[in-house]
Amino acid sequence: MFHKLDFNAGWVAVGALLFFLVGATLTTILPQMSEASWTTPLEGSRAYSEQELRGKAIYQREGCWYCHTQQIRTLEADTKRYGWRGVDAPISLPGEYVRDAPHVLGTRRAGPDLARVGGKYDKSWHKTHFNNPRDLVPGSVMPPFPWIVTDNGGQDLKNLIAYIQTLGRTRDWRPDDDYEE
Amino acid sequence: MRWFILSSIVFFVITATVGLLLSLKFVWPEFMGTAKWLTFGRLRPLHVNGILFGWLLAADMGLLFYLVPRLCGNKLWSEKLGLMTVGLFDLVILGAVYTTLSGQTQGLEYAELPLVLDVGVTLAWVFFGVNIFGTILTRKHKKIYVSLWYTMGAVIWTAAVYITGNFLVMFATGVNQANLNWFYVHNAVGLIFTPLGLAIAYYFIPLAVREPLYSHKLSMIGFWSISFIYVWTGAHHMIHGPISQWLQTVAILFSVMLIIPVWTVIVNFFGTVHGRWDRVRQDPILKFLMAGTTFYLLTCLQGPMHSLRTVNAIVSKTDWVVGHAHMAVFGAFSFFAIAGCLYVVPLLSGRKLHSVKLADNTFWLMMVGGLIYFVSLWIGGFMQGLQWNDPSIPFIDTVRFMRPFWIARAFSGVLILAGTILFFYNLIRTFGGTAGGETTTAVGTPVPATA
Numbered sequence A: 001m002f003h004k005l006d007f008n009a010g011w012v013a014v015g016a017l018l019f020f021l022v023g024a025t026l027t028t029i030l031p032q033m034s035e036a037s038w039t040t041p042l043e044g045s046r047a048y049s050e051q052e053l054r055g056k057a058i059y060q061r062e063g064c065w066y067c068h069t070q071q072i073r074t075l076e077a078d079t080k081r082y083g084w085r086g087v088d089a090p091i092s093l094p095g096e097y098v099r100d101a102p103h104v105l106g107t108r109r110a111g112p113d114l115a116r117v118g119g120k121y122d123k124s125w126h127k128t129h130f131n132n133p134r135d136l137v138p139g140s141v142m143p144p145f146p147w148i149v150t151d152n153g154g155q156d157l158k159n160l161i162a163y164i165q166t167l168g169r170t171r172d173w174r175p176d177d178d179y180e181e
Numbered sequence B: 001m002r003w004f005i006l007s008s009i010v011f012f013v014i015t016a017t018v019g020l021l022l023s024l025k026f027v028w029p030e031f032m033g034t035a036k037w038l039t040f041g042r043l044r045p046l047h048v049n050g051i052l053f054g055w056l057l058a059a060d061m062g063l064l065f066y067l068v069p070r071l072c073g074n075k076l077w078s079e080k081l082g083l084m085t086v087g088l089f090d091l092v093i094l095g096a097v098y099t100t101l102s103g104q105t106q107g108l109e110y111a112e113l114p115l116v117l118d119v120g121v122t123l124a125w126v127f128f129g130v131n132i133f134g135t136i137l138t139r140k141h142k143k144i145y146v147s148l149w150y151t152m153g154a155v156i157w158t159a160a161v162y163i164t165g166n167f168l169v170m171f172a173t174g175v176n177q178a179n180l181n182w183f184y185v186h187n188a189v190g191l192i193f194t195p196l197g198l199a200i201a202y203y204f205i206p207l208a209v210r211e212p213l214y215s216h217k218l219s220m221i222g223f224w225s226i227s228f229i230y231v232w233t234g235a236h237h238m239i240h241g242p243i244s245q246w247l248q249t250v251a252i253l254f255s256v257m258l259i260i261p262v263w264t265v266i267v268n269f270f271g272t273v274h275g276r277w278d279r280v281r282q283d284p285i286l287k288f289l290m291a292g293t294t295f296y297l298l299t300c301l302q303g304p305m306h307s308l309r310t311v312n313a314i315v316s317k318t319d320w321v322v323g324h325a326h327m328a329v330f331g332a333f334s335f336f337a338i339a340g341c342l343y344v345v346p347l348l349s350g351r352k353l354h355s356v357k358l359a360d361n362t363f364w365l366m367m368v369g370g371l372i373y374f375v376s377l378w379i380g381g382f383m384q385g386l387q388w389n390d391p392s393i394p395f396i397d398t399v400r401f402m403r404p405f406w407i408a409r410a411f412s413g414v415l416i417l418a419g420t421i422l423f424f425y426n427l428i429r430t431f432g433g434t435a436g437g438e439t440t441t442a443v444g445t446p447v448p449a450t451a
Helices: A009-034 A050-061 A076-081 A123-131 A146-164 B002-027 B040-072 B079-101 B115-137 B146-166 B174-209 B216-238 B245-257 B259-273 B277-282 B284-307 B309-315 B319-349 B356-388 B395-401 B403-432
Strands: none
Touching (some): A009 B115, A009 B174, A050 A146, A123 A146, B002 B040, B002 B403, B040 B079, B040 B115, B040 B146, B040 B319, B115 B146, B146 B174, B146 B216, B174 B216, B174 B259, B174 B277, B174 B319, B216 B245, B216 B259, B259 B277, B277 B284, B284 B309, B284 B319, B284 B356, B309 B356, B356 B395, B356 B403
């Protein structure tokens, strides 16, 4: 039977497509139907404000997501490393991401994970850091973003910080509510 | 189709240069840092898209326009449509240079280009597909050589994968979108560049070594197994991540099964060359092909390994993966395409290759550069991964630790770029050239025999 395929282009094409469709359906369409958490926002989460969305757009535009992931994986090291002031970071749940389009899970950690960074630093820290990260963290390879600080009379900076400060807040994970402004 | 090859090598040089700039930024983060248009987050998509689409896809299309008609024993179905394909495709790539540098992006890996350009790529691909199928359906040789299966597979899969990854993905959000995104990213390599690269290698290896293909049956098993297995594996980008365990396990199982198709290809390629290694020593084209085969094997052994949960907990998100990706796209598929260009350009321009010696130097520069690149990032990335798993080490220390590896990587970038420029120069001189040229490249029968 396979021998015939040597001579029939149509069958090769149809076969290749069918084989592909089996796996494609089962790994992309099935999960979005079977996993409710993929499409229902986590309880207690709220939609982004206008300002936060503008901030997220800057995050997207400047490619922060090439260097930063936003996912606390099911690994103890992740929960310890990305917790701060002695509290471990909660593991990320699918429902936390439903309002993100584009998603910002990321694949590469040239810099630390940001899923729980909201409230870790205050505004003035971020301002100095974006202007030139090495002023605060010698040895950092994060690029300087002076234009974020100055563009639009500082509005870009405010928007971006507003977005950064939302990260992880849905989970309300700080026992003492010690988030920085 | 000289225009495709010509444009692809121009973009190869440009985007390899961008790659070098990026590597320098990890050594001197301030380097060109205050120029908005040249910040890391904008140059990176230019590098990635430029290499994948501007160079590799274009070169592959150019080479297939050459070899498909030869395997079919007729002419390209429509030369005019072919020209339109190049024109449209190059417009898209030029547009992409502008959009990436100005920060317009869809914010999804490999799918950064805005909608208009996505439509352009899709149209160009439809043109390409029509032309390829047109040629195959009107063929004179009835038997379909394995390169043609891969080509047909690639035309169909690319269409499906690209549409999912650039259009359908926009209707999803969050983890769901990420899953579609990785489906696309992964299959872009596995079901676009792999079959195209293999189509090229299956064609040129037997020709360049002047021996029949080792086993037709193996090539058949390889084709059907890859077309079934590959597509399941996208979720292995999110192992330990916020997706269900069953999906992770499925991705891992199928990733491991990928060893089957890879093995058939490797045995077939090495089997074809077996006993003829003296010819490899003399011919830079064969060197590229066989080094590419070896890198393909290594990449595809790494892949299944990374997907295992324990290994993944170390290497995932580190520079190890960057080394892995470069070995696939540069070490394997770009090497195949380079070999194809070195073979075809002399035939297209009716001249000998400008300089075989230069091609040999290109090979060694790229080979040594590539090895330094891969190895430095593997060692550095693996050790960084181990450090990350010890939360008592501050993150920034793990960044400082990478510095010597990043310096080595930047150095390897210089070698690779030098190789790219030599390759470009060699082909341009062959295309436009003065009659000179030292030796003939192997010109065999245009259709490889199967054993």
